[in-house]
Amino acid sequence: xxxxxxxxxxxxxxxxxxxxxxxxxxxxxxxxxxxxxxxxxxxxxxxxxxxxxxxxxxxxxxxxxxxxxxxxxxxxxxxxxxxxxxxxxxxxxxxxxxxxxxxxxxxxxxxx
Amino acid sequence: xxxxxxxxxxxxxxxxxxxxxxxxxxxxxxxxxxxxxxxxxxxxxxxxxxxxxxxxxxxxxxxxxxxxxxxxxxxxxxxxxxxxxxxxxxxxxxxxxxxxxxxxxxxxxxxxx
Numbered sequence: 001x002x003x004x005x006x007x008x009x010x011x012x013x014x015x016x017x018x019x020x021x022x023x024x025x026x027x028x029x030x031x032x033x034x035x036x037x038x039x040x041x042x043x044x045x046x047x048x049x050x051x052x053x054x055x056x057x058x059x060x061x062x063x064x065x066x067x068x069x070x071x072x073x074x075x076x077x078x079x080x081x082x083x084x085x086x087x088x089x090x091x092x093x094x095x096x097x098x099x100x101x102x103x104x105x106x107x108x109x110x111x112x
Numbered sequence: 113x114x115x116x117x118x119x120x121x122x123x124x125x126x127x128x129x130x131x132x133x134x135x136x137x138x139x140x141x142x143x144x145x146x147x148x149x150x151x152x153x154x155x156x157x158x159x160x161x162x163x164x165x166x167x168x169x170x171x172x173x174x175x176x177x178x179x180x181x182x183x184x185x186x187x188x189x190x191x192x193x194x195x196x197x198x199x200x201x202x203x204x205x206x207x208x209x210x211x212x213x214x215x216x217x218x219x220x221x222x223x224x225x
Contacts (some may be wrong), residue, residue, distance in 0.1 A: 021193035032211060043116075043202050043216035044155070089154065099211035 012109045019080045020058045022074040023090035032093035034066060035075045038105070039086045047075070049087075077108075085110045114138055118203050118217035125193040125224045133188040133220050135203030143171075143209045144186035146178060148199040149219075155202065161186055162209035193224045 013019050026031070031052040036044035049075075050057045050064045057064050062094035063076040073090050119134045137144065142163045147155040157170030159178040175197060176220050177189045186205075190197060203217040 034214075041218070043204075043218045044214075045216070046214070092212035099209065100214065104152060104154045 002051070003083075006008075009105075010107045010109065013051045013080050013112065015080060015082060015110055015112050017080050019075075019077040019084070019108055019110075021075045021077075021088050021108065023075075023103055025071050025073060025101060027091070027101075028068070028071060029091060029095045030092040033073050034091045034100070036063075036072075036089055036091065036102075037084075038089070042088045044089070069094045080110050081111055082110045084108060115215050116203055116205055116217035118201075118220050120220060121218065123220060123222050125190075125222065127194060127224060129193050130189065130191050131193065132190075133201055133222075134185070135183045135187065135217060137203075137205040137215070139205060139207075139215065140182065140183070141205035141207050141213075141215070142183070143206045144180065145204045145206075145214075146176070146186070146188045147200060147202045147204065148172065150199050158188065158201075160209075171172075174193075190222075195224045198222060198224045 020092040034049045036049040037047050038044045048059045048062050048064050050066050055066050061078045065074045077084055085108055087107050089103045091100045091102045093099055094101055116137045127129055145160045146158040148158055149155050156172050158172055158176050159170050161167045161180040164183045167180055167186045179187045199222045204214050
């Protein structure tokens with residue numbers, strides 16, 4: 001079946017550093033990927049997405065990279081701020097009835 | 113513009129009690145979903161409604177029922193709560209049943225004792 005996972009459960013960085021959060025996916029047929037941010041006590045919030053016909057997409061301070069060869073997705077956050085502290089997880093749009101499959105999440109801790 | 117609104121935010125139930133979690137969206141979305149989120153696990157789909165008038169089981173439907181009351185509202189019912197249903201429940205909606213444009217509510221933290 002489809003599965004989405006993350007390599008690092010917790011990432012601690014200093015304010016101003018660049019952060020990289022990784023995600024591995026297993027379904028080579030997945031055609032769309034999303035990164036979500038979830039702050040404590042809140043619901044997941046869309047950050048950025050990428051379609052499988054792209055390998056890079058940039059937003060405001062965030063970049064998503066997609067490597068289909070190794071089925072790997074990463075989220076890069078530039079100049080990380082304390083407000084970026086949250087759990088980040090990826091999701092893939094697969095081929096089953098469950099259109100989106102969600103990963104378990106990485107907690108990002110940003111120290112001032 | 114409220115997006116997706118869930119009530120209540122917190123609830124404690126005794127084993128065997130029943131309750132209904134409410135969800136409403138004001139974005140005119142066709143599809144709605146109920147997920148549960150447990151520590152160390154990704155969001156798991158309980159039930160979904162691809163469009164008004166239809167509901168289907170997701171990955172973990174046992175112990176739950178749903179009602180798509182109208183296009184805006186999608187409720188989740190626990191008929192006889194069990195400790196294994198202690199979780200955070202999220203409602204979400206999307207324009208269509210295609211995996212794009214999900215908006216999540218802020219969640220309901222449910223504890224069953």
